[in-house]
Amino acid sequence: xxxxxxxxxxxxxxxxxxxxxxxxxxxxxxxxxxxxxxxxxxxxxxxxxxxxxxxxxxxxxxxxxxxxxxxxxxxxxxxxxxxxxxxxxxxxxxxxxxxxxxxxxxxxxxxxxxxxxxxxxxxxxxxxxxxxxxxxxxxxxxxxxxxxxxxxxxxxxxxxxxxxxxxxxxxxxxxxxxxxxxxxxxxxxxxxxxxxxxxxxxxxxxxxxxxxxxxxxxxxxxxxxxxxxxxxxxxxxxxxxxxxxxxxxxxxxxxxxxxxxxxxxxxxxxxxxxxxxxxxxxxxxxxxxxxxxxxxxxxxxx
Ligand SMILES: [Ca+2]
Ligand SMILES: [Ca+2]
Numbered sequence: 001x002x003x004x005x006x007x008x009x010x011x012x013x014x015x016x017x018x019x020x021x022x023x024x025x026x027x028x029x030x031x032x033x034x035x036x037x038x039x040x041x042x043x044x045x046x047x048x049x050x051x052x053x054x055x056x057x058x059x060x061x062x063x064x065x066x067x068x069x070x071x072x073x074x075x076x077x078x079x080x081x082x083x084x085x086x087x088x089x090x091x092x093x094x095x096x097x098x099x100x101x102x103x104x105x106x107x108x109x110x111x112x113x114x115x116x117x118x119x120x121x122x123x124x125x126x127x128x129x130x131x132x133x134x135x136x137x138x139x140x141x142x143x144x145x146x147x148x149x150x151x152x153x154x155x156x157x158x159x160x161x162x163x164x165x166x167x168x169x170x171x172x173x174x175x176x177x178x179x180x181x182x183x184x185x186x187x188x189x190x191x192x193x194x195x196x197x198x199x200x201x202x203x204x205x206x207x208x209x210x211x212x213x214x215x216x217x218x219x220x221x222x223x224x225x226x227x228x229x230x231x232x233x234x235x236x237x238x239x240x241x242x243x244x245x246x247x248x249x250x251x252x253x254x255x256x257x258x259x260x261x262x263x264x265x266x267x268x269x270x271x272x273x274x275x276x277x278x279x280x281x282x283x284x285x286x287x288x289x290x291x292x293x294x295x296x297x298x299x300x301x302x
Contacts (some may be wrong), residue, residue: 060161071273090247091146101179105247124228127266148216150208198280
C-alpha cells in the first residue's frame with residue numbers, strides 16, 4: 001500500500017515514547033465537554049499508538065471544488081459531489097485533547113450576504129476523485145460523516161495555503177498535538193511566508209470560530225441513525241464567510257493496523273439556505289393580506 005503517512009514501526013515506537021507522558025497528562029487535563037468525555041476512557045495505549053499516524057501533513061487547506069457559493073435569505077439549495085475524505089476518522093480525531101490533522105478532512109465554504117438559516121447535509125457516496133497529483137480513482141462507500149461549522153476562511157490564493165505542519169501552525173498549538181484541527185472549539189492554522197509582486201507576505205494564522213457540529217452514528221450526541229448521512233440546521237447565521245470541515249467519525253479507524261487508513265471515502269454535500277415556507281404559513285400570509293386589504297378598503301370608504 002502506498003501510504004505516505006505511516007511511519008516505520010521503529011520511528012513509531014520512538015514517537016510513542018516521546019508522546020506517552022504528554023498523552024497521559026493531556027487526557028487527564030482535558031475540558032469536560034460531553035463529546036470529549038465520550039472519548040476520555042479510550043485505552044491510552046491505543047490513543048498513543050495512533051497519535052503519530054497523521055504527524056506529517058502533506059495536503060494543504062483549500063476549497064477547490066467545495067465552494068457552495070453566496071446565499072441570502074431566499075430559499076436556495078446547492079449540491080457538491082465528486083469529493084472524498086481520506087480515512088474514516090478525521091473529524092472525530094479532532095474531538096480529543098491532542099487535536100486532529102486537517103488533511104484527513106475536507107473543508108467546504110459558503111458566504112452569506114444576509115442573515116439566514118442554513119441546513120448542511122453530508123452523505124456517503126462513491127465518487128471519482130482526483131488527488132493533488134492529478135491521479136483519478138474511485139472512492140469507497142462507508143463514510144461515517146461528521147462535520148463542524150465555523151466562521152472564517154483559510155488563506156486563499158495568492159496567499160500560500162494553510163497546513164498543520166507549517167512553522168506558525170506548530171508554534172500556535174500545544175506541544176505533542178497531532179494537528180491543528182479542533183472539531184468542538186475555535187482553532188487556527190497558518191501558512192508559510194510568501195510574496196506578492198515582489199512584496200514579502202509574512203506567515204499568518206487563519207482563525208476558525210466554532211459555531212456547531214453534527215455527526216452520524218449511535219453514540220452520545222450523534223444523530224442516532226447510523227446511515228452514512230448527517231444533517232443539521234443552523235438558525236440565523238450572520239452575514240459573512242463560513243468554513244465547514246467534514247471527516248469520518250470512527251475513532252478506532254486511526255489505528256495503524258487499519259488497512260483503510262488512506263482509503264478515500266466519497267461524500268456528497270448539500271446546502272439549503274433560507275427559510276422554506278410551510279403551506280400553512282402561505283395560507284396565513286394570504287389570509288392576512290386579504291384581511292388587511294379588506295380593512296384598507298373599509299377605512300377608505302368611511
Ligand atoms: Ca486526536
Ligand atoms: Ca445519520
